[in-house]
Amino acid sequence: MAQKPSIPKGTRDFLPFEVAQRTYIFDTIKEVYKKFGFAPIETPSFELSSTLLGKYGEEGDRLIFRILNSGEKMKKADVQALEADNLARFANSLAEKALRYDLTVPFARFVVQHQNELSFPFKRYQIQPVWRADRPQHGRYQEFFQCDADVVGSDSLIYEVDFVLMFDEVLTNLGLPDFSIKINNRKILSGIAEVCGETEKIVAITVAIDKLDKIGTDGVVKELEEKNISAEAIEKIKPLFAMQGSNEEILQQMKTYLASSTIGQEGIAELEFVLDQVAKLALKRAKIEFDVTLARGLNYYTGAIFEVKANGVQMGSICGGGRYDDLTGLFGMKGMSGVGISFGADRIYDVMNELNLFPESLTKGVKLLFINFGEKEQAFCMYVARQLRNEGIACDIYPSAAKLQKQMKYANDIRATYTALVGETEIAENKITLKDMDSGEQTRCTIEELILKLKEE
């Protein structure tokens, strides 16, 4: 064999059984999305660089895959920028297109571009791959699927409630035994910054306190100090680390804590509404947790922030989401509030694999494999197969009269439920011998009986 072929880092091939398992996840998500009134759209896998750059912060730009200009466009390279050591500008002149980094920003572009063709509130779902030039790690790939659902054109909180119900329903349907939906509100985080007197440093503060469960109180304090947060402010932040109890109890404590902040109070009111409604409507299996330290999410979240974690497995968040009041504003369309969620299908896949949650039936092969005994028999089998397929029954014929052992082994490998043995005797009787590949039982039956039996299952 020559040089072994390979694929780029952070990418994967999927075998048929894996595709079946992934399809099962996608279908489960789609079913719930449709049920809640979302319609599918698709956008191109690459966008103009200008659409994506600057939308995810500095870190985000670094992780966007760029597509090198080709042909005559190469001449557009801004050599002056290179000489002036302006690498960012030089890079932009080399690559006018880039692979999409998520589905939300392209969706905002889509809404602005098609605003006259849409009715608002517009509810769409979108299941497509995205690409990030990140270092691969456990549950982290360079190419992965996001399954988004968003609503734009309404600031109603009933959508926040719906999204919580959707997280719950999808993951319950997939059979995840234990998972938590964490919820917070950007306005509460703004309130905290305000109460501390460090309004401008909200990002630094939230990024630091988000790491609480990872690096502990001391770690967070250290990071806050490094980010030049005043000692008084840190003293004000500290009580947040100790906050414990039920969602209601934390809510009450936060009400007091944020008493002096209008925006903070607003956040509390929004969150209280969502928690209250969710409690009334009842979740199937999810736990919902108000987590003051939850600050994940892109720079554009302005209201609710969601994150879902599978408990009992070592895996980052499997879903995320939140409200963004001005995403379409970036493309020149003001006053269009949006809220949405995303399922990380690849991580959910890894979790389900680890917990063995995939139904056995997903990896079943054809219903029936005809064993090939020779030319005449093959012709007869093709005739029977034609009738089975007309009835929607998946079947296949072994392509040559190979040794029986080999054919049976093939039937095992492709996980055929049955094999059909058709030799001279069977043809003479216009019947087939049907063998159950699990039990080994054999029965002789007519074609009509065969169709009836296989359709039943």
Place this chain on the structure above:
RNA sequence: GUGGUUGUAGCUCAGUUGGUUAGAGCGUCGGAUUGUGGUUCCGAAGGUCGUCGGUUCGAGACCGAUCUUCCACCCCA
């Protein structure tokens, strides 16, 4: 982008302080067994030791670069 780690047959891995022809299990293929698979037995094929360069009489082993794997940061699904 920073720091560490990994790479030997299709897969999982041995391979001594640098020394002749690089091994095992599983899988694959053939046979025992030309109308019966998952078991068993016998046999065979399969490797420029990730790649390129260096040190050495001699490199799978040592050094450098690069790619890849996994992990911790950054960030995130």
